[in-house]
Amino acid sequence: MANPKGISNSPSSRKVPLNRDVVLSTALELVDTEGLDGLTMRRLGQELERDPMSLYRYAANRAALLDGITELVLNELAIFADDPDWQAQLRRIAHDLRLLALRHPNVVPLLVTRPLSTPLGLRPLGTLRPLEQILGLLIGAGFSPADALHVYRAYYGFLYGHILNELQEYIVDPEENVALLRLGLHRLPVTEFPTLRALGPVLADYDGDAELDQGLTLLLSGLAAQLAG
Amino acid sequence: MANPKGISNSPSSRKVPLNRDVVLSTALELVDTEGLDGLTMRRLGQELERDPMSLYRYAANRAALLDGITELVLNELAIFADDPDWQAQLRRIAHDLRLLALRHPNVVPLLVTRPLSTPLGLRPLGTLRPLEQILGLLIGAGFSPADALHVYRAYYGFLYGHILNELQEYIVDPEENVALLRLGLHRLPVTEFPTLRALGPVLADYDGDAELDQGLTLLLSGLAAQLAG
DNA sequence: GCCTAAAGTCTACATTGTAGACTAGTTGTC
DNA sequence: GACAACTAGTCTACAATGTAGACTTTAGGC
Secondary structure (H helix, E strand, O other), X not given: OOOXXXXXXXXXXXXXOXXXXXXXXXXXXXXXXXXXXXXXXXXHHHHOOOOHHHHHHXXXXXXXXXXXXXXXXXXXXXXXXXXXXXXXXXXXXXXXXXHHXXXXXXXXXXXXXXXXXXXXXXXXXXXXXXXXXXXXXXXXXXXXXXXXXXXXXHHHHHHHHHHHHHHHHOOOOHHHHXXXXXXXXXXXXXXXXXXXXXXXXXHHOOOHHHHHHHHHHHHHHHHHHHHHO | OOOOOOOOOOOOOOOOOOOHHHHHHHHXXXXXXXXXXXXXXXXXXXXXXXXXXHHHHOOOOHHHHHHHHHHHHHHOOOOOOOOOOHHXXXXXXXXXXXXXXXXXXXXXXXXXXXXXXXXXXXOOHHHHHHHHHHHHHHHHOOXXXXXXXXXXXXXXXXXXXXXXXXHHHOOOOHHHXXXXXXXXXXXXXXXXXXXXXXXXXXXXXXXXXXHXXXXXXXXXXXXXXXXHO
16 A cells, blocks of 8 residues: 555656556455455556556456466465475465465455366466475375375365355454354344354354364375375 | 236236246346356346346345345255254265255355355345254254354365365366366476376366265264264 | 325446557667 | 657547436225
8 A cells, every 4th residue: 555545656756667467466455455346447557557458468358367366366375395294285285375365355256266267277377386286295295196186176175165164254353253243143033043143152263273273184184094095 | 908008918928927036036047047247137137028127126236136146046955954863964965065056056156255245144044044054953963062163164164165176177068178178288388287287187087976975974074083082 | 086005117327347549658770 | 860660558439237216107905
């Protein structure tokens, strides 16, 4: 938010030269602060002090821009494909991705949704890199390719599921969280939602990190055993 | 006058009387056949032979319409909360939901995405019912409320993750599937994506049902053990 | 027949993505 | 220096969308 209203630009700080990365990062900022709907071509153009049309030099259209954003975010994820301890590595990646998702909650719908409309082979390379690297990691650790794929699927499925789950209960201000939760639950018909209503307090304190970790332990050891036998 | 004016013998079919269910089901059909973007107020109005504006009697706005669709779809899911065999029940539900997702692939983004923008307590009741019922099932099977929530989260997280995973690789025509896959993989830079490219054939025959089932076995038995100890 | 409420329609408008033609600035070539 | 070729950016314009607000039509009850 270096330039909230647009006018604060001194003549010396001439317009930033544009390139794909600048465009995408600004777009990401915009999505982070104003949500997905806040990202319009016009708004982004204004943020960059350009005509909206100039953006089309750096992304074919809005959809491509969204793809670019997901790529950008996934690039923040570091994967060390040569780590011999695959379990530890997968565990670390999972926690990293979780934090990434919490840092960019508005991007998560993109992460989850964009691949649904693009066949695997045609996705932005940046989004395929984690897949490639994790497969490499697993195969490097001794798994057969087919087993590696199997492990990957179980792992990534679980991971994305957890993130979605957690984000559904996530609200920025923890105070407001409890309040909103109570308010919401109170609204539910008692006769039809007794359990849910009773669980209010338990719902309120949710340790996503711990829950993820437990799930991982269960999944990874299970997978290891399954594949050993 | 045997037909005062209501039915001014419009060319083809006389208008169906409107109500929320008709509107929502037609909307769902539209989403199924033409995708999410195909669902516009004007298009839906046309489908129902009404002015688009009349739809606002049955859904406050487009977002509410989407919520209604997710509710409609989730209503197709039967849950027997009094089944003493919780594992079998969860397993069956999972397979049912998977089939549901495959039957309405275009709705899956809604299923996953809508809850992210609505705090739990304010969601359409229909979308909370599965949660309530599964919690009931688990508590009925002897779990403490907190443990039930824990199990539910692991379970639903995994389930949604799997569905997303599978749908990412799902393409209607299996012939085209293989073709597109090959085509796409071939496009990938060899140096950067050796593993992925090599896995082409293995990727192509993916048995989502089996994979889901294995994952469930692992997860459920793991959870049972974890909670017993 | 009149009255009321519900159902449906018409018009109008602000916002959006983006096509297409154009301009200004930079660079390389002779 | 003249000029061509690019590259970056702008301007105008348009079709599509969601939806507000005022209106008209229909159905039932009295």
